[in-house]
Amino acid sequence: MTVDIVTIFPAMIEQPLAAGVLGRAIERGTLDVKVRDLRAFTTDRHRVVDDVPYGGGPGMVLKPEPIFRALDAIAAERGTPLTVIMTSPQGRRFTQAEAERLSGLAHLVLLCGRYEGFDERIRERVTDELSIGDYVLTGGELPALVVLDAVARLMPGVVGDEQSVAQDTFTNRGLLNHPQYTRPPEIDALRVPEVLMSGNHAEIRKWRKREALSRTLARRPDLLDAANLDEEEEQLLRELKGASDERD
Ligand code: 9D3
Numbered sequence: 001m002t003v004d005i006v007t008i009f010p011a012m013i014e015q016p017l018a019a020g021v022l023g024r025a026i027e028r029g030t031l032d033v034k035v036r037d038l039r040a041f042t043t044d045r046h047r048v049v050d051d052v053p054y055g056g057g058p059g060m061v062l063k064p065e066p067i068f069r070a071l072d073a074i075a076a077e078r079g080t081p082l083t084v085i086m087t088s089p090q091g092r093r094f095t096q097a098e099a100e101r102l103s104g105l106a107h108l109v110l111l112c113g114r115y116e117g118f119d120e121r122i123r124e125r126v127t128d129e130l131s132i133g134d135y136v137l138t139g140g141e142l143p144a145l146v147v148l149d150a151v152a153r154l155m156p157g158v159v160g161d162e163q164s165v166a167q168d169t170f171t172n173r174g175l176l177n178h179p180q181y182t183r184p185p186e187i188d189a190l191r192v193p194e195v196l197m198s199g200n201h202a203e204i205r206k207w208r209k210r211e212a213l214s215r216t217l218a219r220r221p222d223l224l225d226a227a228n229l230d231e232e233e234e235q236l237l238r239e240l241k242g243a244s245d246e247r248d
Helices: 010-018 020-028 064-078 096-103 120-125 141-152 162-166 201-219 221-226 231-247
Strands: 002-007 032-037 084-093 107-111 128-131
Touching: 002 010, 002 064, 002 141, 010 020, 010 032, 010 141, 020 032, 020 141, 032 064, 064 107, 064 120, 084 120, 084 141, 096 141, 107 141, 128 141, 201 221, 201 231
Parallel strands: 002 032, 002 107, 084 107, 084 128
Antiparallel strands: none
16 A cells, blocks of 8 residues: 655654554555655745635635645656545544545545645545544644554554454454453452463353453443344343343
8 A cells, every 4th residue: 555645744754654563564565655745845935835814813724735736746656546535623533444445445645734724625636534533633643643554554464463453343343352461460469360361261252252241331332232242242241231230
């Protein structure tokens, strides 16, 4: 997959991408990310990327010309049609389903918003507008990284262990994951649950199912509506709901 990220803060993108799983994927060439400095697409001496809003009001708006020029340059290099995603608080909520859809594309462009946003006319060139959630950030760089991270790890060969990709919360039949423990068996009088050290794999499997269900019931009951549960899980869930009703 090839990804072009357009930003006025290239370092905000480059530094985090150098580390970890995505860093290695980029080194290996599995993932090709090009960070484009929006100022490189200005034509004035002061490399101005923003301007005051027509009609007045606070803050600044990203000027359309540098963005049009950046997209023209990317299209010339990559070929059209481009999938252009703009990050914005007004966007549709980015979800795992959206990440899965985008991971099937060969090429993506991410436009990072800043200030009060983009000149509305850039929508002409935009295919998707995404927000990562209902909280206010200072710009679209972190959201662009969030989108890229979620999308890239779904591509074959990016995450070493394909099993861990298959077993996430949102793909693992829509439940939260069970708790994990590692050595030592005891710290500060806190012990690892006996069953996990028993070697009884049937019991371990059932314990994990129950834990995953009780966590999901307690923290994210909304996920249970869409979850894809087997017979045993349906039964465990009834028991867990019964237990919580008795406490009411
Ligand atoms: C103080 C500015 N606000 C006035 C009503 C609007 C506003 C504009 C730009 C608020 C935040 C931003 C910067 N945020 C993003 O560019 C952004 C974002 C976010 O803030 N939250 C969640 N997802 C995203 S995607 C891009």
